[in-house]
Amino acid sequence: MIQFTQQELINLREKGRKHPQMIAKIKEVVKEMMVQSAKVPRQGIANWSLYYYCPNCSVRLNFDWNEEHHHQCPSCGRVFTGEPYDSSWWGIVNSKNYTAAVHMGFIYLITGEEDYARKAIYMMTEYARYYRNYQIHGDIPYNGPGKSGAQTLDEANFLRSFAITYDLLSDCMTKEQREFVKHEMLLPGAEFLMEYRHSQLHNHEVVINSAVAIIGLIFGIDRYIQFAVYGPYGLLYQLEKGTSPDQMWFEGAFGYHFYALASFFAYEKFALHTPHSQINHPNYKVMMERLLDYLEPEFRIPMLNDTNYGHTSTSYYLYEFAYREFGGDKLLYVLNQLYERESRDNLEAFVYGADVLPQCTVDFDNYHVETGQPGCTVLRGKNGRYLLLKHDRYGGEHDHYDRLDISYLAYGKRISPDLGTTGYGAVLHYYYYKNTGSHNTVNIGEENQSPVLGKLARYEEIDGIIYVEAEADWTLPYEMPDSFTIRQWKEEHYRTVKMVRKIAWTEDYFAEVFLVKGVEGDLPVDWVMHFSGDLVSIPESTSIENFSDKKPYRHLNSMKKADFKHTPAESVVSVYDDGGVQTSVFSWSGGKEFYFGKGPDNPSVTEINYQIERTYGPEAVFAHVITSSRGSCLVKNVEFTWQAGGMRIDVEGSAETNIGMFTRVIHM
Structure with a gap:
């Protein structure tokens, strides 16, 4: 055994005797596996488990050990058969098998209960029986192929888990079993991983390396x-x-x-x-x-x-x-x-x-990188107020196209969150969640931002207000990460553009100004924010159909366009309520078009509100004051004044603020 010394083994076994409830909890993880016959595919048919998602709801299907050909969505109830669901069901089976085998190995190591060892050894030897003849297969984006699974990453997790199990159980395996698993699965598996590992920085390569290295240490x-x-x-x-x-x-x-x-x-x-x-x-x-x-x-x-x-x-x-x-x-x-x-x-x-x-x-405390550097800034305040401003460098496959994106929370609510994503095999991963338009930032021409190096340009506190400025400048040279990336952006829309987002963070609200310069042609420039809860109040609006056919906007619904013809205003107010937490958004109209609607939240079976403000190149200025409270709004009125290339924001507080009514002038 490589992983534990003899003294460590003694300590683990003694710990197990003193804490039987912990052993019981670990046994619970494999209880289902111990009472049923092991399912091991005889051919290399297992597919990507992330295909096991409903194409309509983008939520994972219900897995059932006894339903190899019927797969039900927990949201809409639809049952799917055939591909890719049947083969991805086998991918999940593999994952459950090798995960359980590791747990069984530890249970035996700690308790000496041979039933767990026998079950794990049986699974290992069954996989070893078929492994050499598993077909090389898989066409998953960003991945090499697999044998037991459909990608090299799956193969590495599979082999590493069984290598760990082998090490845990080697003392109770026969010589024939050890040699069989070693030569029929672990060594040919390591050779396969070495052949298909990519020369790039990537989490996949870390997983693959760890599997190969562990097998190297064992043998x-x-x-x-x-x-x-x-x-x-x-x-x-x-x-x-x-x-x-x-x-x-x-x-x-x-x-x-x-x-x-x-x-x-x-x-x-x-x-x-x-x-x-x-x-x-x-x-x-x-x-x-x-x-x-x-x-x-x-x-x-x-x-x-x-x-x-x-x-x-x-x-x-x-x-x-x-x-x-x-x-x-x-x-x-x-x-x-x-x-x-x-x-x-x-x-x-x-x-x-x-x-x-x-x-x-x-x-x-608040967090930020040094000025001039890429990264993120995090601002904190009372009542769970939190704002994250993203101004980092593009990071390859698992990044999103969302420089200068913000996430805003207050009173225990994720009011304007980053939505993250869903399973990568789900339709909405590429067509909704990864795109610029589903983030709290600006996009041009309804297209994704191209890779860029963001940076923090300013961070300072003046009279109790924290001022943060971040930049994304596409006119500057940019070096892509040493990692393979599929192009999913519109570089020509951004290569002449510079964006600056300015934040003024106060005790009761934050103000922001978003500047965009250098847009070529008459492309639409969209400021996007989503807000949780119910839309309580917006300007007089008219319903519109088919806001856009482009991703991610095609997934928005109930779209309305504000009508300022009869009620022109420089300051537009919209209000959202999430479980008694009211968020008021004061926006500078500045001749822009305002749209309100809904789109998928995460999970996608729920919805979140969208507020989109649109203007047209070559320059755009968006300005807002956003405040959240339980009860009455903490801001009574906001006035925006754009002059000499700068924005003056006059904020009048309500009587409910901690310091009573006030008028504060912010220059941004």
Whole structure:
């Protein structure tokens, strides 16, 4: 066994005797698998599990072990048969099998209960029986092919899990079983992964490297270790080149920030007692600590880029191993918060966690990178007020086209959130969630922003107001990340454009001015924001049909256009109510067209309000004051004055504000 020393094994078994309730919880994970016959495909037919989504609702279908050919949507109730659902059902079966095998291996290791070992060994040997003849298949975007699954990433997760299981159970396997699994599955699998690993920075390559390296450690194959750890695009290369200066994984999504770290740590758990561990590399700890600067109120992870709810559900458990190895109050705080919400009886805590988690507190402050640098800015305030301004560099496949996007929360409500995404095989992933028009930023010509380097231009506090400015300048040279990317943007709409978003953050509201310069032709320039809850009040409007046929706007509905012909106004007010939290949006009309409607929220079976303000090139100025409250609005009136290339905003507070009625002048 590579992963644990003899003393560590003794400690785990003693811990299991002292805490039988934790063993019971781990057993519960595999209870279903233990009582039914193992299903192992005899051919390489398993498809991408992310095809297992309803094409109408973009939600995952209900998986049933006994329904290989019938797959029901939990939302609309429709039953799907045939492809790609039947083959993606097998992809889910594979995932459930190898995940259960690891748990069974740990149960045997800790308790000595041989039934769990026998079931896991049976699954391994059955897969090994067919593995060499599995067909190479798969045409998933951004991925190489697989054998057991439809992509190289699936193959790596499959092989790594069974390699871990092999290590856990090797002492109770016969010599024939060990040799069979080694030569019929693990070694040919590692060779396959080495052949199809791409030369790029990517979370996929981290997963693939970790699988190859673990197999190399188990069998003492130096060629595998050199390739997967030390070679170009190996683990060490990915760790150093894939970590941005702001300590985020370069893909810019917390889902993949932690997905990459999970595979780095999977390797490190094996390598700790070998000369090949990189556990003391400083990037590990700072990457784990970075979440604290971004955490939303209510202990939530921001849904940046290709992050979805499935990604974030298990991320916190990585802090068990990280805290044990690195220590520090920031990592400890995450665990403290996690176990205020649930019991500490998961596998990561039992096997890799520290024996004791002391209580600690962490002060949350605003966060920003240095001026002139790409990254994000996070502003915090009373009543759960939170604003994230995104001005980072484009990060490749799992990024969205949304520079200068904002996310806004207050009073426990995600009022103007980043929607993240859904399963990648679902229609709405590419046709809705990834696009500029479904984010709280500006798009030109109803097309996606092309890659650009954002940066923070200003951060300072004056008289209790925090001023933030961020820029995205497409006229400057830009270097794409060392990662394969499918072109899904309209570069010609943006190459002459510079955008600046200015925020003034106060105790009761925030003001913003969004400047756009250099638009060629007479293209529409759209400022987009979505707001949760019910639309309570908007200007007099007329319903319109077919607002746009382009993605993502084609998915909007109930669209209305404001009619200012009889009631011209420089300040337009719209009001939204979400469970008693009222958000008022004061907008500078400036001759723009105003549209109001609804579009898919996340999950897509619910809806969120859209407010779109449209003008036409070559320059555009959008200005707003946005405030949220329980009860009466904290702002009585707003006046906008555009003069000499700057915006003056006069904000008159209501009597309900903490300091009583006031008039504050903001120059932006």
